[in-house]
Amino acid sequence: MSILRLPSIQRKSGSSIQESRGDKVFSWINYTFLTIILIVVLYPLIYTLSASISAPSAVISGKVILFPVDFSLVGYEKIFSYPTFLNGMLNSLFYTIVGSSVSVVVTFMAAYPLTRRDLPGRRFLTVLFFFPMLFSGGLIPFYLVVRDLGLVNTRWAIVIPTALSVWNLIITISFLRASIPDELYEAAQIDGCSDIGFLLKIVLPLAKALIAVLFLVYAVGQWNQWFFSLVFQTNPDLLPLQNILRNILILNKVDLGMMADIKRMADQQALQEQLKFSSIVVASVPVLLLYPFVQRYFVQGLTIGAIKG
Amino acid sequence: MASTRQPNSIDSTAFAGGRTAAAPAGSMRHLLIRMRRRWQLYLLLLLPLAYIIIFNYIPMLGAQIAFRDYTASGGIWNSEWVGLANFERFFNSYQFSRLIVNTLSLGLYLLVVGFPIPIILALSLNQVRTLWFKKTVQMVTYAPHFISTVVMVGLILQMLNPRFGILAQLTAALGLAPASVMSKPDLYQSIYVWSDIWQHMGFAAIIYLAALTTIDPALHEAAVVDGASRVQRIWHIDIPGILPIATMLLILNFGNFINIGFEKVLLLQNPVNTSVSEILDTYVYKVGLASPTLDFSYATAIGLFKGVIALIMVVVANSSVKRLGQESLW
Numbered sequence: 001m002s003i004l005r006l007p008s009i010q011r012k013s014g015s016s017i018q019e020s021r022g023d024k025v026f027s028w029i030n031y032t033f034l035t036i037i038l039i040v041v042l043y044p045l046i047y048t049l050s051a052s053i054s055a056p057s058a059v060i061s062g063k064v065i066l067f068p069v070d071f072s073l074v075g076y077e078k079i080f081s082y083p084t085f086l087n088g089m090l091n092s093l094f095y096t097i098v099g100s101s102v103s104v105v106v107t108f109m110a111a112y113p114l115t116r117r118d119l120p121g122r123r124f125l126t127v128l129f130f131f132p133m134l135f136s137g138g139l140i141p142f143y144l145v146v147r148d149l150g151l152v153n154t155r156w157a158i159v160i161p162t163a164l165s166v167w168n169l170i171i172t173i174s175f176l177r178a179s180i181p182d183e184l185y186e187a188a189q190i191d192g193c194s195d196i197g198f199l200l201k202i203v204l205p206l207a208k209a210l211i212a213v214l215f216l217v218y219a220v221g222q223w224n225q226w227f228f229s230l231v232f233q234t235n236p237d238l239l240p241l242q243n244i245l246r247n248i249l250i251l252n253k254v255d256l257g258m259m260a261d262i263k264r265m266a267d268q269q270a271l272q273e274q275l276k277f278s279s280i281v282v283a284s285v286p287v288l289l290l291y292p293f294v295q296r297y298f299v300q301g302l303t304i305g306a307i308k309g
Numbered sequence: 310m311a312s313t314r315q316p317n318s319i320d321s322t323a324f325a326g327g328r329t330a331a332a333p334a335g336s337m338r339h340l341l342i343r344m345r346r347r348w349q350l351y352l353l354l355l356l357p358l359a360y361i362i363i364f365n366y367i368p369m370l371g372a373q374i375a376f377r378d379y380t381a382s383g384g385i386w387n388s389e390w391v392g393l394a395n396f397e398r399f400f401n402s403y404q405f406s407r408l409i410v411n412t413l414s415l416g417l418y419l420l421v422v423g424f425p426i427p428i429i430l431a432l433s434l435n436q437v438r439t440l441w442f443k444k445t446v447q448m449v450t451y452a453p454h455f456i457s458t459v460v461m462v463g464l465i466l467q468m469l470n471p472r473f474g475i476l477a478q479l480t481a482a483l484g485l486a487p488a489s490v491m492s493k494p495d496l497y498q499s500i501y502v503w504s505d506i507w508q509h510m511g512f513a514a515i516i517y518l519a520a521l522t523t524i525d526p527a528l529h530e531a532a533v534v535d536g537a538s539r540v541q542r543i544w545h546i547d548i549p550g551i552l553p554i555a556t557m558l559l560i561l562n563f564g565n566f567i568n569i570g571f572e573k574v575l576l577l578q579n580p581v582n583t584s585v586s587e588i589l590d591t592y593v594y595k596v597g598l599a600s601p602t603l604d605f606s607y608a609t610a611i612g613l614f615k616g617v618i619a620l621i622m623v624v625v626a627n628s629s630v631k632r633l634g635q636e637s638l639w
Contacts, residue, residue: 023539030436034446035429041507043449044468046474051467062473110357113350120344125354132365135620140597140605141371144385145364161364164357195349224457227572228622229628231598242459247378249463250576276467280460291455292448 052076052277056270059277074276079111085279087237088244091155092223095240098217099159104211106163111172112199117182133166139231146232157232159239162225168214175210176203216290223287245283249276375610388606395610404592412588412615415513415574416566418502424559427510428551431517447518450511462576465504466491494582501577501586505570516558517551524550557630564626567619589615 012073019027046066051059055070063069079085095208113119114126136142151157180203187196204211233239246255254272344351370385376393377388399405419518430450456464468474473486482488490496524546532542571590578586588609597608 017381020538026539030433033433034437038446038449041453044464048464060473062477067636106357109353116350119347119350120340129361130326132361134623135616136365137368138609139593140609140612141368143373143598145367164360196345202561220455226459233509245463246459249459250466256380261475276463280463284456284460285605287455
């Protein structure tokens with residue numbers, strides 16, 4: 001590195017400014033560095049995909065290194081004929097769709113009034129909404145509230161207590177402030193538009209993109225959530241996919257009934273390991289398909305929230 | 310407030326006339342009138358407000374059971390008041406120092422390693438002139454951020470599996486005995502931290518990349534004319550350019566470092582590594598919700614102890630950001 005820090009001003013006569021040798025070396029190092037990062041991030045993902053479509057025996061004996069070995073879809077066949085897994089997937093779908101819809105509605109109901117400068121008590125209300133980011137009563141008092149509301153072991157335990165994310169509220173507020181000028185409110189009011197009318201007729205149509213992406217962000221969160229289900233749902237029929245995955249991937253608990261047709265112990269073990277790869281793929285594909293859309297918003301959201309202040 | 314001009318102008322002009330004469334009682338009436346005019350906004354706020362009160366503020370009141378001996382019959386308000394007994398019990402327990410050390414060391418490890426790497430990645434990406442390569446690296450490094458914690462931990466376990474997985478293949482290639490790293494408590498924190506970096510470095514780099522785009526290109530052009538090398542331009546233009554945001558994020562992360570993503574800590578736990586993997590948050594969960602004798606009051610006291618420290622740290626961090634003249638959190 002010390003060589004690189006030397007001022008390397010090497011201009012060739014006649015030509016305009018060219019890359020100096022030091023810069024070329026730097027560029028080379030830089031590309032190498034990023035290529036290594038690319039490989040490090042990509043490798044586990046490719047390995048997982050390859051292992052999920054290889055023969056279980058090839059996976060467990062370490063023959064799969066990068067590409068699939070002895071192509072086989074037995075892992076996917078098993079996982080899609082596993083009723084617990086399918087039920088978890090349906091539950092996750094419910095939590096994701098219903099939960100995200102509720103969240104988007106609640107977030108807008110809070111964000112729109114808080115952007116109105118003519119709302120008496122706006123400052124106080126804003127602080128009221130933001131303070132829980134800094135301090136909370138803790139897990140147990142939260143659990144007691146949910147329990148006393150009678151939500152434990154219902155689907156609503158997942159949908160309602162997590163409805164509003166303060167972080168998403170902040171992003172929604174700063175988006176609305178940036179994209180809807182005060183003059184628009186004033187003009188609409190002079191034309192006799194009510195506050196709710198303004199929200200429905202002007203704010204929501206202008207914020208279509210934000211609504212879509214807010215929905216996606218909440219959806220990713222709901223699809224990936226497992227801890228609330230661990231705490232609030234003891235009924236296995238209500239558990240979302242992530243909790244089923246936890247049993248398969250981390251606790252090594254698989255219903256051996258699904259392997260009844262496999263006699264040899266070693267084959268069962270191999271299949272159990274391979275199931276992990278196929279279930280990882282099945283659970284992650286929906287989110288990774290959404291991600292290119294969400295990612296752009298995150299970039300915008302982060303930029304609005306942090307740089308422009 | 311010029312924007313409060315109303316369609317029902319008779320009302321407001323009549324009131325504006327009486328305003329100068331009216332004393333405090335009048336300004337109270339003025340406020341009520343302004344509030345009544347905005348009733349639809351309050352109507353909208355009703356549901357979110359109910360939500361935030363029920364699920365955020367009532368638990369704050371409920372945290373008083375940290376000072377009581379919670380019983381099912383007594384509930385939050387009528388269980389016996391025991392003062393600081395639960396806190397004393399925690400401070401005197403053999404778990405106390407271990408939990409503090411585990412929480413602080415993991416948080417600090419994550420901060421020290423996790424803070425600079427996204428910056429290096431962003432600076433490095435910013436130097437790439439081949440657009441497709443830059444986009445590919447960005448796409449790929451952002452992606453793991455969206456993987457769920459459960460899947461992430463499953464992936465870690467599969468990759469580090471002593472029989473197959475990348476680690477087994479590396480050790481086999483080097484002619485070493487297969488290593489079961491998940492059963493080595495010493496490696497727990499490193500596994501946690503480096504897998505976190507694997508998952509989130511690309512995403513964390515976004516904010517720095519955005520900051521780098523706001524740097525005036527004229528600075529770079531001038532530096533090139535003056536014969537500055539790329540390294541010199543990074544050192545004298547790029548780094549000073551992102552320094553304000555980096556400082557702010559460092560301070561805010563420092564204020565937040567006690568709030569470790571405890572779901573992943575919990576999922577990565579196994580019976581062998583609990584001596585290093587038990588942190589305050591996981592212990593609260595275990596004492597309060599996952600032990601045979603659910604001790605709500607004791608668990609709440611531990612949670613409250615952590616929550617107050619976290620609050621103080623965030624407030625101190627935020628006021629130092631303010632002192633530096635940056636945009637603060639609120």
